Amino acid sequence: MVQQDNLLLMKTLDDAWNSQDWETFKKRHAENTAVFWPDQPDPTKGRKAHYDECAEFFKTFPDNHLVNNPYKIMFGQGDIVEDPWGNTRIAFTGIAKISRKDFGLTTELMRETGGLLVGKDITINIAIEAIPISNT
Numbered sequence: 001m002v003q004q005d006n007l008l009l010m011k012t013l014d015d016a017w018n019s020q021d022w023e024t025f026k027k028r029h030a031e032n033t034a035v036f037w038p039d040q041p042d043p044t045k046g047r048k049a050h051y052d053e054c055a056e057f058f059k060t061f062p063d064n065h066l067v068n069n070p071y072k073i074m075f076g077q078g079d080i081v082e083d084p085w086g087n088t089r090i091a092f093t094g095i096a097k098i099s100r101k102d103f104g105l106t107t108e109l110m111r112e113t114g115g116l117l118v119g120k121d122i123t124i125n126i127a128i129e130a131i132p133i134s135n136t
Contacts, residue, residue: 014068020058026051070097089129096124 009028016024026047034043035050044050058064083089099121100106109118 011068014066017054018065018068022051022055025054096126098122098124 012024013028015021016028029047029050031047032045033047033050034045036043044053081089100118101120108120
């Protein structure tokens with residue numbers, strides 16, 4: 001599966017979350033999925049357990065909605081390769097577009113010849129390579 005396919009699957013998963021389309025939500029998770037939540041010591045294991053906790057989440061927060069059109073940042077898994085030393089590496093890439101105004105930066109610098117020197121938006125390109133950590 002290529003990066004664009006992963007990005008599309010993530011978008012359709014988040015669309016399913018927003019519309020509470022639980023059938024699509026379930027299709028986007030493997031039976032043996034593991035979900036790691038911040039401040040939760042152990043992952044939620046299994047599609048059914050993850051679905052159950054999400055359904056309960058919506059009972060508590062019925063107006064919950066993911067901002068995914070457009071995403072602030074979007075990651076898709078790239079290649080899984082073996083480096084020259086025999087380590088498995090995985091590559092992630094992402095693009096984020098942020099508004100300078102969101103950070104209180106409203107000054108617009110003009111060029112002497114006209115036009116903006118600094119735009120209203122900033123695009124951030126991210127590339128990450130990671131090596132899995134052994135659990136031993």
